[in-house]
Amino acid sequence: FFREGLEGWGNMAQRSSYGSIALGDAPGPAPRAGASRSMVLKLAAGGVVAAALGLVAVAMLGGAPAPERSTELMGTWTKPTGIGIDQEPYSAPANLWLYWGSTTNHRFTGSGEHVRHLFKMGTIAGGEYRDPKFVHSIDGGMFNKLSQLCCNALLFPPLEWDFPVYNANKIEAQNLRAFVANGNSLIMTGGIMTLEFINRYFFYNLEESDGNFDAGPFLRLPRYQGLTEKQHDIMEPAPRTLPQIGIEVTAVKKESLPSGSSIVYTSPYNTPVFAIKFCMAENPMNDPNAPLPPSKVLPRDCPASARAGRPCSCGFLCYLGYDWRDSYPSRWDKSLQAMVDMCSEVPVENKDPALLAFLKPKPQGGDEAPSDAPADADAGKAARAASTPAKAEKPEKAGKAAKAAGEEEADEEEKPAPAAGSVVNVNVNVNPSGGAVHFGSKFAKEQEADAPVATTSAKIQVGSDGAVSTQQMREPSSEEEAPAQGASLGMPDPDGGDKGCGPLCKLQRLVGSLE
Numbered sequence: 001f002f003r004e005g006l007e008g009w010g011n012m013a014q015r016s017s018y019g020s021i022a023l024g025d026a027p028g029p030a031p032r033a034g035a036s037r038s039m040v041l042k043l044a045a046g047g048v049v050a051a052a053l054g055l056v057a058v059a060m061l062g063g064a065p066a067p068e069r070s071t072e073l074m075g076t077w078t079k080p081t082g083i084g085i086d087q088e089p090y091s092a093p094a095n096l097w098l099y100w101g102s103t104t105n106h107r108f109t110g111s112g113e114h115v116r117h118l119f120k121m122g123t124i125a126g127g128e129y130r131d132p133k134f135v136h137s138i139d140g141g142m143f144n145k146l147s148q149l150c151c152n153a154l155l156f157p158p159l160e161w162d163f164p165v166y167n168a169n170k171i172e173a174q175n176l177r178a179f180v181a182n183g184n185s186l187i188m189t190g191g192i193m194t195l196e197f198i199n200r201y202f203f204y205n206l207e208e209s210d211g212n213f214d215a216g217p218f219l220r221l222p223r224y225q226g227l228t229e230k231q232h233d234i235m236e237p238a239p240r241t242l243p244q245i246g247i248e249v250t251a252v253k254k255e256s257l258p259s260g261s262s263i264v265y266t267s268p269y270n271t272p273v274f275a276i277k278f279c280m281a282e283n284p285m286n287d288p289n290a291p292l293p294p295s296k297v298l299p300r301d302c303p304a305s306a307r308a309g310r311p312c313s314c315g316f317l318c319y320l321g322y323d324w325r326d327s328y329p330s331r332w333d334k335s336l337q338a339m340v341d342m343c344s345e346v347p348v349e350n351k352d353p354a355l356l357a358f359l360k361p362k363p364q365g366g367d368e369a370p371s372d373a374p375a376d377a378d379a380g381k382a383a384r385a386a387s388t389p390a391k392a393e394k395p396e397k398a399g400k401a402a403k404a405a406g407e408e409e410a411d412e413e414e415k416p417a418p419a420a421g422s423v424v425n426v427n428v429n430v431n432p433s434g435g436a437v438h439f440g441s442k443f444a445k446e447q448e449a450d451a452p453v454a455t456t457s458a459k460i461q462v463g464s465d466g467a468v469s470t471q472q473m474r475e476p477s478s479e480e481e482a483p484a485q486g487a488s489l490g491m492p493d494p495d496g497g498d499k500g501c502g503p504l505c506k507l508q509r510l511v512g513s514l515e
Contacts, residue, residue, distance in 0.1 A: 090337055092119040093344045097146070097154045100134035103162040111324040112157040115189065118333055119155070119340070138164055139172045147175040150183040153344040158190030158323045159197060166201075173201045174293050180315035181280035181294065183350040185343040187318045189336070191250035194319065202278060202317065203296060207256040209270040214251040216244035218265040218272050226262045226277060226299070231342045235264065238338035239331040242272065242322075250321040260299035264339070272321035273335065275343060279314040281305045302349060314349040318342075 098121050104112035106128070113129075116122055122129035135143055135154060146152060166172040180186050180202075188194045195206050220240050224232065242249075242265050251270035254263065258276060265273040279302055280294040297305050302312035318339055322332045501509075 090118075090120075092121060093153060093341060095152045095344055096121075096340060097133045097135055097152060098122075098131070099154060099156045100129075100131075101136050101138070101162075101164075103159040103164065104157045105160045109327045111160055111190075114324045114327060115155070115157040115336070118336060138176065139166070143179070144175055146184070147179040147182065150350065151346050153185040153187060153340065154179070155187045155340060156189060156194070158325075159193040160190070160323075163193055163197070168200055168203075176201050177278070177280065177296070178294070180278045180317055181313050183313065183315055183346045185316040185318060187320070187340055187343050189320045190323050191248075191321060194321075195250070195252065198317065198319070204258055204276075205256060207253045209251040209253060212250060213247060214244065214249070214267050214270045214272070216242065216249065216267060218242040218244075218249075218251070218267050220265050221263060224262045224264060224275075226260060227275070227342070228345065228348065231345055234342045234345075235338050238335050242331055242335055245322070245326060245330065245332075248323050248325055250323075252319070252321065258298070265335070273339065274319055275339075276317040276319075277314050277347060278317045279312040279349065281310040281312045284308075284310065299349075312349050314347040316343045316345075316347065 096119065098116060098119070100106075100112070100116075100122075104110075106112055116129060121133065122131040124130075135146070137143065146154070164172075176186075188198060192208060192212070195208060198204055199206055218241065220235070220238060220242075224235070249272050251267065251272040252274070254266070254269060254271050257263070257271070257274060260277040260279070262275045262277070263271045263273075264275065265271060277299045279297045279299050281297045281302075283292040283295045286292045297312050299312075299314065302314070305312055320332070320336055320339060322336075324332070
């Protein structure tokens with residue numbers, strides 16, 4: 001076989017000269033058989049060497065790593081990026097509550113069910129979803145308790161089936177504002193009904209975009225005013241752009257946003273996603289006897305309010321203008337999850353030491369005051385004593401008090417007591433509204449300046465036998481005769497009956513007690 005192969009190579013070498021004859025070259029002498037064999041052997045050896053080099057190259061290149069691009073495109077269980085099957089599932093914040101009341105669409109494909117499914121809240125029981133963190137009513141006991149706590153987040157699905165109507169100044173609306181101001185967050189979703197809810201109960205004037213339509217797209221801003229660095233990091237996984245889905249996105253004019261707002265997604269003139277920092281402080285007109293609810297304060301005015309002794313307490317009011325009526329997933333789902341995580345953070349104003357000291361419970365009257373704050377305890381006791389209404393004294397007790405007051409006044413003036421047969425003129429201040437009767441200037445000190453006071457001049461005569469008689473000192477009119485000297489004062493009842501005892505009757509009893 002090898003010999004036949006060499007003869008074949010020789011014939012090929014001979015046939016290669018035919019081309020030269022055709023080109024007009026002179027034919028050369030025929031090659032010898034030994035020369036042709038040596039040439040074939042050299043060619044075979046060269047082929048073997050080339051094959052060996054190819055095998056070595058393949059062995060060397062076989063251990064090289066595959067391009068990283070193919071791993072990124074296909075996805076893998078070892079890399080954090082891929083097609084999505086390797087990503088961790090989303091978990092709702094531990095402090096998240098969901099409003100599941102009459103306004104929420106509970107149907108299988110409704111907006112409320114879509115929002116509930118995003119946060120994996122509730123378990124099916126009795127043909128409905130139930131969860132301990134479902135809030136079913138604003139005027140219920142659960143929300144009343146939540147409004148007094150801190151560091152929670154309440155998510156409202158779109159207001160689709162109902163609108164909660166309350167008086168904006170009554171306890172239900174006050175609980176809504178107190179919930180946000182106590183360091184909590186209220187996340188609202190939906191459209192025009194949601195904007196009306198915010199404007200009504202938080203006293204804002206948010207306006208929807210012109211024609212209630214903004215074609216979008218809405219871009220996520222790189223920085224958000226008034227938010228912390230941690231909140232910026234939380235929003236990083238959110239989509240960079242959000243679309244307008246039909247007419248289901250309701251954007252708000254940026255010029256209608258109040259002070260302290262943080263725009264998250266925006267178009268040139270409108271924003272569908274933003275957060276408002278809502279703050280409240282103690283009412284400056286508050287009175288211990290007539291307490292008033294806290295008043296709203298703009299975040300920019302919180303430093304001045306703290307200097308005035310009324311530190312602010314703040315929370316977040318967040319808005320997403322998509323109504324989630326489309327049952328298919330969209331980029332709005334990821335943005336809602338990111339906004340819930342971001343709004344669940346407590347504002348920095350609620351960590352102010354001045355606010356914590358202001359909210360610290362004061363010691364009660366029977367408790368011992370802390371050693372480091374005796375002045376505050378004394379001030380608290382004085383305020384409670386001043387705020388306690390004075391009780392009406394009984395006639396005999398009032399007489400003793402008046403007698404003691406008269407003795408103190410006599411000691412201060414160092415005047416001798418009236419002797420037998422002498423006459424003393426006394427100015428008695430009578431409070432027409434009832435209560436105790438006071439002598440001299442002591443009444444003016446204990447009563448307010450604008451309290452109604454009637455002053456009556458009377459003459460008290462002490463007889464030699466110790467009997468005391470009184471006479472009213474007034475100018476009689478022409479039709480009226482002056483009362484007789486030494487006669488007792490008449491004590492008519494103010495109501496014209498004999499059932500009660502009026503101010504002059506009390507005066508007679510007080511004078512009689514001086515005996």
